[in-house]
Amino acid sequence: MKDKSLIEERIKAIRATLPQGVTLIAVSKYHPAEAIEAAYSAGQRDFGESKAQDLAAKHKLLPPDIKWHFIGHLQSNKIKYIAPFVHLIHSIDSYRLLEEVNKHGAKNSRRIPCLLQIHIAQEETKFGFAPAECMKMLDEGKWRELEYIEINGLMCMASNTDDKKQIANEFAAVQQLFKEIKERHFASKNNFSIISAGMSDDYPIAIEHGSTHIRIGSSIFAG
Numbered sequence: 001m002k003d004k005s006l007i008e009e010r011i012k013a014i015r016a017t018l019p020q021g022v023t024l025i026a027v028s029k030y031h032p033a034e035a036i037e038a039a040y041s042a043g044q045r046d047f048g049e050s051k052a053q054d055l056a057a058k059h060k061l062l063p064p065d066i067k068w069h070f071i072g073h074l075q076s077n078k079i080k081y082i083a084p085f086v087h088l089i090h091s092i093d094s095y096r097l098l099e100e101v102n103k104h105g106a107k108n109s110r111r112i113p114c115l116l117q118i119h120i121a122q123e124e125t126k127f128g129f130a131p132a133e134c135m136k137m138l139d140e141g142k143w144r145e146l147e148y149i150e151i152n153g154l155m156c157m158a159s160n161t162d163d164k165k166q167i168a169n170e171f172a173a174v175q176q177l178f179k180e181i182k183e184r185h186f187a188s189k190n191n192f193s194i195i196s197a198g199m200s201d202d203y204p205i206a207i208e209h210g211s212t213h214i215r216i217g218s219s220i221f222a223g
Helices: 004-015 033-041 052-061 076-082 095-107 131-140 164-185 203-208
Strands: 023-027 046-049 067-070 088-092 112-118 149-156 194-196 213-216
Touching: 004 023, 004 033, 033 052, 046 052, 052 067, 052 076, 076 095, 088 095, 088 149, 095 112, 095 149, 112 131, 131 164, 149 164, 164 194, 164 203, 194 213, 203 213
Parallel strands: 023 046, 023 213, 046 067, 067 088, 088 112, 112 149, 149 194
Antiparallel strands: none
């Protein structure tokens, strides 16, 4: 594990660069509970995991006031591990998955907050709705019958490239889609307010284009 004081320093340094209203999610996947405790001692409370069973195991070990964000590709048969407590699922990439989360929300008597993942990168390996597909799903309106989910915004990952203009264009496209969806479907819903975009290498660009939640792993925990 990285030296505890180094993790604390990195958390504080990143926070110092963030505008008011931007939430830092420390991406703790692949890192042990001890590393999360070091970030926690620096005041960090939002953590991101990409495997449901890992998230559930860490939830049992660590302080109860941690807000756990699920940020990976979510399989239907793994929802049960996180449904009782997850703070926010960032990676809803199909209507079918939204239905499955709703079922587990009903079983746990809680509305589970979710983000719709938008596939904006020029890479086939990434998941998510195409922008037009996302709008079509919302326009069809069946999601309004799902009583145990809450759609709180959008998530995206930009292309893995050094071309900052391309990254900016991708984040700008998601920001525009967010505005259109907000106006069309959530104009009176204050909870539709999140754009989860930006990681260690591109989060300043994401913030310039409306990101409210950034997901930082390597800049905090890496060697």
